Amino acid sequence: MIYKLHTPIQGKDIAKLHIGDIVLISGTIYTARDAAHKRLVELIKSNQELPLELKDAIIYYVGPTPAKPNQAIGSAGPTSSYRMDPYVKDIMEKGSIISIGKGPRANYVKDLIKEHKGLYLSTIGGAAAAIGKTVIKRELIAYPDLGAEAIQKLEVKDFYAIVTYDSYGEDLFTKGIEDFRKKQN
Amino acid sequence: MRELNLNDVTKAVKSLAIDACYNLNDDVLNCIKCYKDKETSELGKSVLEKIIENDELAKRDSLPMCQDTGVAVVFVEIGNQVIFNGNIEDAINQGIREAYTEGYLRKSVVSHPFNRINTIDNTPAIIHYKITEGESVKITVAPKGGGSENVSLVKMLIPADGIEGVKKLVLDTVFNAGGKPCPPIIIGLGIGGNLEKSALLAKEALMRDIDDENKDPILNKLEKELLSEVNKLGIGPMGFGGNTTALAVKINSYPCHIASLPVAINIQCHASRHKSIIL
Numbered sequence: 001m002i003y004k005l006h007t008p009i010q011g012k013d014i015a016k017l018h019i020g021d022i023v024l025i026s027g028t029i030y031t032a033r034d035a036a037h038k039r040l041v042e043l044i045k046s047n048q049e050l051p052l053e054l055k056d057a058i059i060y061y062v063g064p065t066p067a068k069p070n071q072a073i074g075s076a077g078p079t080s081s082y083r084m085d086p087y088v089k090d091i092m093e094k095g096s097i098i099s100i101g102k103g104p105r106a107n108y109v110k111d112l113i114k115e116h117k118g119l120y121l122s123t124i125g126g127a128a129a130a131i132g133k134t135v136i137k138r139e140l141i142a143y144p145d146l147g148a149e150a151i152q153k154l155e156v157k158d159f160y161a162i163v164t165y166d167s168y169g170e171d172l173f174t175k176g177i178e179d180f181r182k183k184q185n
Numbered sequence: 186m187r188e189l190n191l192n193d194v195t196k197a198v199k200s201l202a203i204d205a206c207y208n209l210n211d212d213v214l215n216c217i218k219c220y221k222d223k224e225t226s227e228l229g230k231s232v233l234e235k236i237i238e239n240d241e242l243a244k245r246d247s248l249p250m251c252q253d254t255g256v257a258v259v260f261v262e263i264g265n266q267v268i269f270n271g272n273i274e275d276a277i278n279q280g281i282r283e284a285y286t287e288g289y290l291r292k293s294v295v296s297h298p299f300n301r302i303n304t305i306d307n308t309p310a311i312i313h314y315k316i317t318e319g320e321s322v323k324i325t326v327a328p329k330g331g332g333s334e335n336v337s338l339v340k341m342l343i344p345a346d347g348i349e350g351v352k353k354l355v356l357d358t359v360f361n362a363g364g365k366p367c368p369p370i371i372i373g374l375g376i377g378g379n380l381e382k383s384a385l386l387a388k389e390a391l392m393r394d395i396d397d398e399n400k401d402p403i404l405n406k407l408e409k410e411l412l413s414e415v416n417k418l419g420i421g422p423m424g425f426g427g428n429t430t431a432l433a434v435k436i437n438s439y440p441c442h443i444a445s446l447p448v449a450i451n452i453q454c455h456a457s458r459h460k461s462i463i464l
Contacts, residue, residue, distance in 0.1 A: 020228060020425075035301065062252065063252060063253075063291060063293075064252050064291070065248075065249045065252050065254060065289055065290060065291045066289045066290075066291070067289070068248075068289050074248070074249065074252065074289055074291075075243070075248055075249040075250070075251060075252040076252055077251055077252050077253075079253070079331075079332065080331075080332045080335070080365050082365065102332075102364065102367065102423065103332070103363070103364040103365040103366075103367075103423075103424060104363045104364050104365060104424060122423065122425075124232055124235050124236060124239075124423060125251075125332065125367035125423060125454065126236060126239065126250065126251045126367050126454055126455055126456045127235050127236055127238075127239035128239070128249065128250065128251045128252040128253075129239050129242050129243040129246065129248040129249065129250055130235065130238060130239040130242055131239075132248070132252075133242075146303070147292060147303050147305070148252075148291050148292065148293070160235075162228070162425070172425055172426075173363060173364055173424050173425065173426075175426070176226070176228075176229075176419070176420075176421055176424065176425040176426020176427070177418075177419040177420065177421075177426055178426075179226070179426050180225075180226065180419030180421065180426045180427060180428070181419055183225060184417070184419075
């Protein structure tokens with residue numbers, strides 16, 4: 001199924017989504033990857049103010065290429081999500097329950113997503129030029145010293161993503177291989 | 186002797202790096218198209234379609250196909266009749282610096298594994314030199330992303346492990362990597378040599394054309410068998426299931442110690458970027 005969704009994505013919409021569904025997101029998402037996550041979690045652990053409101057924030061694991069003069073953003077495909085696994089518990093507890101990246105994650109992340117009734121979405125790794133075209137606006141929020149790893153606020157239109165872990169604890173990677181094996185037999 | 190102007194080296198490196206990041210080689214693009222037609226999973230097929238669309242868009246609009254424009258790996262084959270008017274390493278790094286700043290490529294290099302401060306210009310490149318005969322210089326620039334490099338490894342097997350041991354190691358490694366390295370992948374294997382030689386062989390294997398046939402009959406057979414077995418793992422495009430996990434397996438080998446069977450596995454994502462020039 002294909003769903004068009006606007007941010008913030010409501011609980012009732014999350015409940016409709018199952019692994020393998022396609023979502024086209026319009027609205028606001030935030031970029032953060034390794035170095036930004038490390039800083040955010042250090043702030044959370046020491047009870048300091050965060051540079052963005054994490055409640056209902058969708059986090060996209062991406063470090064884009066620099067924008068050319070006529071672009072909102074450069075190429076902007078996902079980075080491997082498992083590297084953010086050690087930080088995800090603290091981030092989710094602050095209310096950011098939807099993340100976007102690529103590739104399999106630790107089992108405890110699957111459990112956390114089920115517990116918080118959140119989602120893990122994937123975009124297509126290496127399809128970065130096409131993904132960049134669905135970003136209409138970009139605003140620097142924090143950590144310019146991190147370069148491509150800075151936190152940026154993105155306005156997106158019909159941003160394509162695949163439901164990879166759903167709020168019921170299902171996992172598209174496991175199901176994908178199971179389906180393949182059934183076909184072989 | 187021929188004196189080569191290092192400005193020409195800088196210009197060549199710059200143009201190769203940008204070209205590699207914007208324009209996927211036709212052998213790889215055609216191979217992805219071929220596998221798309223054979224993909225049995227509907228989602229897998231649509232992922233391959235999106236990858237093809239992206240790579241064609243990147244070419245058309247001169248954009249990096251992937252935001253991870255990598256660490257620049259540079260292979261230089263220098264003829265023994267060539268002299269330079271200065272430091273070739275500086276000239277190569279200057280080419281990388283110009284490519285990554287002027288070509289709108291991402292700077293992904295940190296100056297120290299622990300302080301992790303970005304060098305801001307994607308230098309230093311990782312450079313491999315070889316001395317050849319003659320008066321020419323061949324330069325290959327291969328930007329390599331972190332996602333696929335992170336699931337690569339070197340393992341020192343023992344002679345008793347043999348071909349079956351190598352196969353098991355490759356299948357286990359690819360299965361454990363799953364969707365992490367952005368499948369469909371290309372698997373570069375370096376077999377033989379020693380610890381560091383095997384790793385270099387694996388990287389060099391990834392520089393071969395995707396349809397290049399291995400001239401060694403044992404390795405040729407092993408490449409084909411491994412490709413077929415990897416594609417039976419079911420990982421599929423981006424790990425969502427399917428029969429397109431790898432586009433190719435490429436093996437380079439070298440003599441080794443009587444006690445050793447070194448095996449390096451260098452995983453390459455579908456954005457297999459490398460461009461060469463002969464000066």
